[in-house]
Amino acid sequence: MTLDEQDLIREVGELSITRLHKWLRMGWVRPERREGTALYHEVDVARVRLLYELEHTAEIDDETLPLILSLLDQIHGLRNELRSLAQAVGEQPPHVRERIRNAYIRIAESDHHF
């Protein structure tokens, strides 16, 4: 389900268009652009809702918000890579998994990782 800007404003109660446009300008929300109009997928709507809650409910100010957002995006980026990596390891035959596991334990237990 995708929403256009007006639907989005309606969906996220009390969100002002000025606010939304500011977030777009800052690059905090990046909807798909098709023929000049913005299309908000469910993930974008959820992100807009999150921004709204952080701003309005948690009253996080304009300087702190991008910091939180950046950390969140980094966490999700890392989580996704980690999940892919774990999946890739999981697809290996048992003896390869065993070797990775041993290497992992050895590295995790040593003090100098790099």
Next chain:
Amino acid sequence: MLGVAKTASADEIKKAYRKLVKQLHPDLHPGDKKAADRFKDVSAAYEIVGDADKRAKFDKGEIDAEGAQRQDPRFYRDYANQGGAKHYDSQQGYADFGDISDIFSDLFGAGGRAGAPMRGRNVHYRLDVDFLTAATGGQQRITLPDGKQLGVTIPEGVADGQTIRLKGLGHPGRGDAPAGDAMIEVHVRPHPAFERRGDDIVSELPIAIDEAVLGAKVEVPTVSGRLNVTIPKGASSGQTLRLKGKGVKGKKGVYGDHLVRLKIVMPKTIDPDLEKFMQGWRESHAYNPRTE
């Protein structure tokens, strides 16, 4: 649930709720399953006590906490954790891994996955360049759409339609990946006197009738300045003189030539002297250039 007394004021409740949202919002705890439950309970509680009417009903026992629970909204993390938010994900988290980060680039860069570090896109511009600047090279300022000014070095001999690449001045890359390039397509404005053919320059040189007959030394403008050129005795219109290496610098660093096409121009008025001379000359020296 909110940790406030039954007699708390609306402001106190709001403050307590705000604090709990910061602590418990599931999106601030991407991997914590319990965060969602606690947050839901807190939200439900606030739904009731944050609303004076509902609070009164709740206090009188007309509604319970369950009844007020709003529909389960999906949090941002629900999408992000399913890989649905790749265009927001940031991969800046392992830039400091040294050699290990190469393994990640190998793994994630190869497939060109959306979430992996990705080189920034190129930006395309169009730049109108003066004919002589294109021929001899130079500096030109370009104003980018965002208002920024950029000094562009026009390489000597740049041709119409050629693209100048400014490395790293395009869109920023994602993660560790480099930025894209600025691609500047050059449009060379025509010149009133010079025409470019490959690396050669062609121009027309008007000469007087006496210069054509007797030969002469005349000044010829070229892209690199004026040159003294010898017009051979008996020159014809359309005849071309080749000035070696006076064209523009080619791709291999070799300069093209400047071709000067002669054009005999009659005096504005044919004076009696010239007319009389020609009549006498014709009687004894007539020739037909159409049969030769």
